[in-house]
Amino acid sequence: MSLKFTSGYVRSALLFTALFAGANALRADDRDDAIKELREQIRLLDQKLRVLERKSELKEEDAAAASKAAPKITVNDKGVTLASGDGANSLKLRGLVQFDSRTFFGDEGIVNNSFVLRRARIIAEGTFAKNFAFQLVPEFGGSAVIILDANLSLTLNKAFTVKAGKFKLPVGHELLQSDSWTFFNERALPTNLVPNRDVGVQLGGDLLEGVISYAAGVFGGVSDGGSSSNSDFDNEKDVAARIFVSPFKNSQDSPLQGLGVGLSGSVGREKTATALTGGYRTPGQQTFFRYRTTAVNDGQVWRLSPHVDYRNGPLGLIGEYVASVVNARPAPTGAKAELQNKAWQIAGGYVLTGENSSYAGVVPKTNFDLAAGTWGAFEIAARYENLRVDDAAFPLFADPAASANEASTVGIGLNWYLSKAVRATFDYYQTSFDVSSLVPTSALLRQDEKGLITRFQVAL
């Protein structure tokens, strides 16, 4: 029974009792005084009840204010977040573990069927004083522990965020998507041609309510597919920029609402061997092209990548083209040549269970739960991709017997979202190679690569 109800009830009862008693028990000349006295008692009781009500109200207000100010701990499928009451300071801990099984068919003589801990990351992110943020991501997968991302950012407003440290360059499209949520468990061939993570400073943000997002920065400069070892290796710098436009983003009923087109690129100068790629790899993560060890970079390096992304309900499509141009010499004293390598892909996914396809992953309507008879979400995917190395690279810059001129891959896949955070993928890739040598020394290049790569991942 609420305090308010109680007080109303008591007030009525007292009044009734007073009037009843007054009417029957007292003589007329005493009646007025008695009623006056009883009325005063009722007034005082009424005041007491009102005071109690008000004090109770104030206690509730204080409790609500204290609860607002108290630090909050949130644990969910996005990780663990500790946040100050006002939300201005927070620390978020997330994690990513990807366990792969790789099986290749028809490639006798190559030892490559394996289990791989592809990625194992603890992701620490936080904000302080509301506008400042940091990210620290060590990578424990692979043969050595490395710092994958380590950066600080200052957000002036939605349109301007300054970021400094080590992070992904704004070049390409699929590379910029979290590797937890790409259609396939390995990114397509064009990712070989864009730089990965580098040390630098970047300005980025959203304009026109997110219709345009942009990023532009100055970086130390890394090779195709390469990442910085946390410091610059020469005096030269690269400038990288990307603009991505979603013209119908705010048109709620438009079938084109999920359409975005982007253009990104980088330009710089390099003058060391370090700037040449460590190799181009198939989706099965086997290297099919590498420069000769004597080749060195010497001159301008630039990349250009137009791309498109479309989402409409359960359907998702992406298209990406990358041209990467380097100026290099086959040896420090050799003749300089400009080499243009190009790659493209088109890929699509369809969520069979009806959930929305998204750049940030599929959120299943129900989690996998045998007891409840729910199975999560299922998505099928298909992809075609191609990478062509400049003919001029052979034979001086690359060994035609050990490297392919071109690789083309067809991939099909099935993604099972057991929950928002847990995904199993089953992908089959078949890659054919165009090799100029009749007798390749690389066993990989003697036949098509046919690989089944399955992955089980937890990504908070």
Add this chain to the structure above:
Amino acid sequence: MKIFHISTLLLAAAVAHGVYAKKIELLNASYDPTRELYVDYNKAFGAYWKARTGDDVSIKQSHGGSGKQARSVIDGLAADVVTLALAADVDALYQNAKLIPQDWQKRLPDNSAPYTSTIVFLVRKGNPQKIKDWDDLARAGVSVITPNPKTSGGARWNYLGAWAYALKKFNGNEAQVKNFVGTLYKNVAVLDSGARGSTTTFVQRGIGDVAISWENEAFLALKEFGADKFEVVIPSVSILAEPTVSVVDKVIKKKATTEVAKAYLEYLYSDEGQEIAARNFYRPRNAQVAAKYASTFPKLELITIDEVFGGWTKAQKTHFADGGVFDQIYAK
């Protein structure tokens, strides 16, 4: 490449400045009863600033007990300006966190108090308890509403008003003064954390016979809830309440809002700013505006904090610090 590098950053900075200097946001941390005043004033200042600079300024307000607000700013509330109930609360920003310089009060006219007020009594229509002066608040059976001096600036003015009256009544006999104020506070039914809360308690919840109130808050209650329900009683003596204002230097420096924040406070002294204060029942400093609104504000003997209590620093320490006189009398 270095030149290119620097040029890129400069270009980015130039673009950022050019596009976004037009929209400015200020946060004003104020005390409880100034809500209506600053709704009017912010609108006027926005128009003034737009005409002067072409920029759009939007002012967000934060209200609460004055002491609580000062604490919030000290704890990190990024207020560009504070417009608090008393100098001691503004001074806490210097004393506790060095957010403002020590001489902050000298930066604006009238010791950075652009308007004043005083403390009066709000009673129910017909004044059933016959409240006339501070004596009546200490009578047995009179239920008094006033906020908590530990959290509310207005409540400290209320307390000091009672104390000043008692000093006069008992010819400075401190024991008798203490006993009088103690008796008055025994009659307090609810100690809200701020002045607006006390108004709610008295006016909307129907608790108490008399509310010790800011003059502006009492007149506002008459305007909002009807002169047929309440009356204002002017005591024989009261205190000159001087709400003070300051920019929060460390915040405006960080947010790059120095120019607009300073102008925001300076404009309080303009003819328009003073008019708005008077319309909202704050006593204006400007003599012409004060003359225009003379009939609004009753004449009474007003003592100042400096002449009776030796200034806010001393009054704060003696009466409101932990273990001070208020704690002693209220704990009894």
